[in-house]
Amino acid sequence: MSGEKFGVPRANERSGQTRGRGRPHKISREQIIGAARGFAPEALTMQAVADVLGVDPTSLNYYVDGREGLRELVAMDVFESELRRITLPAEGDWRDIATLFATALRDAVVMVGALVPYLQPPHAGGWDMLAPVERVLQELVDAGFSIEEARGALMFITDTAASAGRAVLISRRGGDPSVAELAATLNRVPDTDFPMLREVVVAASQGADEDRLRFELTVIIAGLQQMLIAKTS
Incomplete structure (x- = not known):
């Protein structure tokens, strides 16, 4: 953010x-x-x-x-009021903790709504805003990542969650302008051209952005898991 x-x-x-x-x-x-x-x-x-x-x-x-x-x-x-609602379990796998944190962050961004351009980074808030961030970092380090790797992973997860929240807001306001431009371009060529891009436009019109965080977290976590495997092999 x-x-x-x-x-x-x-x-x-x-x-x-x-x-x-x-x-x-x-x-x-x-x-x-x-x-x-x-x-x-x-x-x-x-x-x-x-x-x-x-x-x-x-x-x-x-x-x-x-x-x-x-x-x-x-x-x-x-943003702070919404994020305070999250309760991370006392025990849990790092992947579950990261997913809960990212989902709560995404939902908090959505609740900010039209004021999102004025939103500050989580560390700009009060000390209680630092608690979930500290927890995610600790889980990553305990899983085997170095502090620098944990920091990079946290930044990636945070940016992804915030971006997903903004995508939801854009979708609810009428959709991504870039998708609308793509659809207009496809309308000027034969219907049989670019079938995959046409499916992308259809998926976007059906609210695919509402659930994009799940896919993105799956990719991020899979990559982080491969890093851990490489560190121990």
């Missing part, structure tokens, strides 16, 4: 300013998130959230860096 900038949360609170008379309101990061999650992504603005909280929009600057930072904050909150 990718992203370069994130508004750094503060542990303490700071008083905002109301636009009328009376005492200024105190707001927190959690209040901002709660208010922000009530808006559709296109309607999410500093002013909109400030109106809900009854504060001046500048009061939010203590926690978020403008509209972009606000969207990043909400995206990470949704």
Whole structure:
């Protein structure tokens, strides 16, 4: 998953300013998130959230860096909330642990929805976000991989799961534009040409992207298993 900038949360609170008379309101990061999650992504603005909280929009600057930072904050909150639902078993094969982790990651990306472009890497979140990452690394090392190999495998699995989540979102929004372009090209040639590509287009139209992670993990795990065999032979 990718992203370069994130508004750094503060542990303490700071008083905002109301636009009328009376005492200024105190707001927190959690209040901002709660208010922000009530808006559709296109309607999410500093002013909109400030109106809900009854504060001046500048009061939010203590926690978020403008509209972009606000969207990043909400995206990470949704992602973290979903990923926390995963419970990795105390005992288990490394392949099962990796699969559970990747599936949870894919599902969390899907839940972020339209705010996916603002999503940060898992390590940009709180310390509890590091626990499942640590667990997967430990399982890989215990299976016989070096720490560098385990790191590479984890990055591959994480990128694959995030990509699969984005593919699901694209599919639900009407499909991959590249597949639509391929279909348009095939319509300009005889029906008997390129039968395999035509099957690809049909599979994509039937929601094949919804289950692509299963195939990709099968390939990744098979490759990792071969690495272990080579290390012990």
